[in-house]
Amino acid sequence: xxxxxxxxxxxxxxxxxxxxxxxxxxxxxxxxxxxxxxxxxxxxxxxxxxxxxxxxxxxxxxxxxxxxxxxxxxxxxxxxxxxxxxxxxxxxxxxxxxxxxxxxxxxxxxxxxxxxxxxxxxxxxxxxxxxxxxxxxxxxxxxxxxxxxxxxxxxxxxxxxxxxxxxxxxxxxxxxxxxxxxxxxxxxxxxxxxxxxxxxxxxxxxxxxxxxxxxxxxxxxxxxxxxxxxxxxxxxxxxxxxxxxxxxxxxxxxxxxxxxxxxxxxxxxxxxxxxxxxxxxxxxxxxxxxxxxxxxxxxxxxxxxxxxxxxxxxxxxxxxxxxxxxxxxxxxxxxxxxxxxxxxxxxxxxxxxxxxxxxxxxxxxxxxxxxxxxxxxxxxxxxxxxxxxxxxxxxxxxxxxxxxxxxxxxxxxxxxxxxxxxxxxxxxxxxxxxxxxxxxxxxxxxxxxxxxxxxxxxxxxxxxxxxxxxxxxxxxxxxxxxxxxxxxxxxxxxxxxxxxxxxxxxxxxxxxxxxxxxxxxxxxxxxxxxxxxxxxxxxxxxxxx
Numbered sequence: 001x002x003x004x005x006x007x008x009x010x011x012x013x014x015x016x017x018x019x020x021x022x023x024x025x026x027x028x029x030x031x032x033x034x035x036x037x038x039x040x041x042x043x044x045x046x047x048x049x050x051x052x053x054x055x056x057x058x059x060x061x062x063x064x065x066x067x068x069x070x071x072x073x074x075x076x077x078x079x080x081x082x083x084x085x086x087x088x089x090x091x092x093x094x095x096x097x098x099x100x101x102x103x104x105x106x107x108x109x110x111x112x113x114x115x116x117x118x119x120x121x122x123x124x125x126x127x128x129x130x131x132x133x134x135x136x137x138x139x140x141x142x143x144x145x146x147x148x149x150x151x152x153x154x155x156x157x158x159x160x161x162x163x164x165x166x167x168x169x170x171x172x173x174x175x176x177x178x179x180x181x182x183x184x185x186x187x188x189x190x191x192x193x194x195x196x197x198x199x200x201x202x203x204x205x206x207x208x209x210x211x212x213x214x215x216x217x218x219x220x221x222x223x224x225x226x227x228x229x230x231x232x233x234x235x236x237x238x239x240x241x242x243x244x245x246x247x248x249x250x251x252x253x254x255x256x257x258x259x260x261x262x263x264x265x266x267x268x269x270x271x272x273x274x275x276x277x278x279x280x281x282x283x284x285x286x287x288x289x290x291x292x293x294x295x296x297x298x299x300x301x302x303x304x305x306x307x308x309x310x311x312x313x314x315x316x317x318x319x320x321x322x323x324x325x326x327x328x329x330x331x332x333x334x335x336x337x338x339x340x341x342x343x344x345x346x347x348x349x350x351x352x353x354x355x356x357x358x359x360x361x362x363x364x365x366x367x368x369x370x371x372x373x374x375x376x377x378x379x380x381x382x383x384x385x386x387x388x389x390x391x392x393x394x395x396x397x398x399x400x401x402x403x404x405x406x407x408x409x410x411x412x413x414x415x416x417x418x419x420x421x422x423x424x425x426x427x428x429x430x431x432x433x434x435x436x437x438x439x440x441x442x443x444x445x446x447x448x449x450x451x452x453x454x455x456x457x458x459x460x461x462x463x464x465x466x467x468x469x470x471x472x473x474x475x476x477x478x479x480x481x482x483x484x485x486x487x488x489x490x491x492x493x494x495x496x497x498x499x500x501x502x503x504x505x506x507x508x509x510x511x512x513x514x515x516x517x518x519x520x521x522x523x524x525x526x527x528x529x530x531x532x533x534x535x536x537x538x539x540x541x542x543x544x545x
Contacts, residue, residue, distance in 0.1 A: 138164030406471020
């Protein structure tokens with residue numbers, strides 16, 4: 001039994017979740033469900049990122065407190081993840097007392113290390129908003145390529161920036177020019193950690209290609225030291241004399257949520273937290289492409305500098321970008337599909353299937369309503385749901401609902417055994433699209449098997465052959481329910497319940513004579529009219545007309 005930590009990225013609690021978030025985070029739940037099914041000791045954690053400028057700005061816009069805003073969206077996130085079947089052991093928030101206490105203790109130890117020093121620096125200040133600004137909330141012209149950029153990094157040329165280096169800097173909130181005031185802050189000397197960070201990425205060729213490429217680019221371009229503290233009101237207070245009124249910079253505390261949340265999870269299960277973060281554990285981090293440096297540079301830097309031999313990342317599951325009907329998702333322009341709305345109208349397994357089978361795993365992918373409806377009707381319902389329904393309905397109608405007699409087929413059992421090995425290996429390696437594609441290839445072959453055996457004919461011409469066909473189909477259904485349980489937990493739970501089997505990751509066998517209960521259709525067909533209705537709604541949301 002292995003000890004597994006799976007950390008899902010923490011979404012900002014300043015607005016609703018959209019489909020891009022879900023596309024990047026769903027692999028984490030597949031990993032957690034799979035590792036539990038094979039008998040591993042799994043800790044799957046995440047939470048809402050409640051501090052920092054984005055939340056404070058949203059609060060100011062709505063004349064509410066940052067806590068009110070972050071608590072509202074945290075509640076919304078929690079409900080969405082629950083409805084989608086995310087099996088978090090702990091889903092918490094950075095404003096929770098357990099997290100704040102852990103972070104303060106971590107930073108107290110961190111400040112005593114040789115990697116932390118004080119430095120006086122210019123910090124962006126907006127007179128109009130009457131507040132200091134995080135780097136990402138300063139807009140201007142990139143000093144390297146001249147294109148519009150934000151103050152921390154240029155999306156056009158990839159340059160890592162300081163906001164004071166921008167030409168024509170303005171506040172991202174109000175659009176007014178910003179000035180800079182000197183302030184003393186604590187910095188972490190990431191530059192001194194460069195050899196260790198390079199060794200980390202070099203020792204993990206199994207990371208996603210984008211994680212390896214981006215991390216190497218950051219290192220080759222020259223890492224820079226990062227501020228640990230900030231002149232902001234909303235956040236975790238700095239545990240150091242002389243830093244009253246300052247808070248821990250959000251990037252230096254939100255990634256520590258993996259530690260604080262896993263500690264809480266360990267406590268609830270009376271498990272050894274230090275063993276979870278020891279050398280024998282395996283750690284996965286699941287997030288989008290824009291979060292790569294936080295998990296391959298920032299988090300390891302904090303762990304190394306703290307000096308307590310924390311376990312460094314093993315596997316980086318970093319997705320590419322998801323576009324929407326050929327365009328970039330834009331929350332500011334309301335060009336997005338919100339998860340809470342999607343869940344009001346569509347089945348969670350349908351949503352999960354689309355983003356796991358068609359998600360941005362290795363390259364940018366696009367969500368279109370046409371593809372979504374065709375995927376659901378043609379694959380999820382048309383292939384898998386159809387095979388389960390036609391097989392069990394036939395048994396109910398012509399066999400009195402009793403699994404008929406048959407003999408295990410060495411060919412089919414061999415294919416199933418191979419699937420358990422292959423699919424499991426691919427999940428562990430982060431190849432979710434390939435794994436679910438392999439399962440659905442087996443589903444299509446199962447339908448061909450049913451068609452070729454023609455039980456609707458043999459039930460009157462060769463009953464033994466008919467019975468054997470249906471017996472084989474039940475065995476296939478039982479094992480498909482297990483193989484698909486990490487991907488499609490809701491429909492799998494139904495089938496497992498009908499057959500009274502568990503989801504342990506091993507081949508199942510249903511005995512002849514087993515009485516099937518009344519079963520229902522696994523998936524409802526989506527009317528094709530939805531394509532135009534939803535597309536028009538998306539256009540209306542953007543134009544407001």
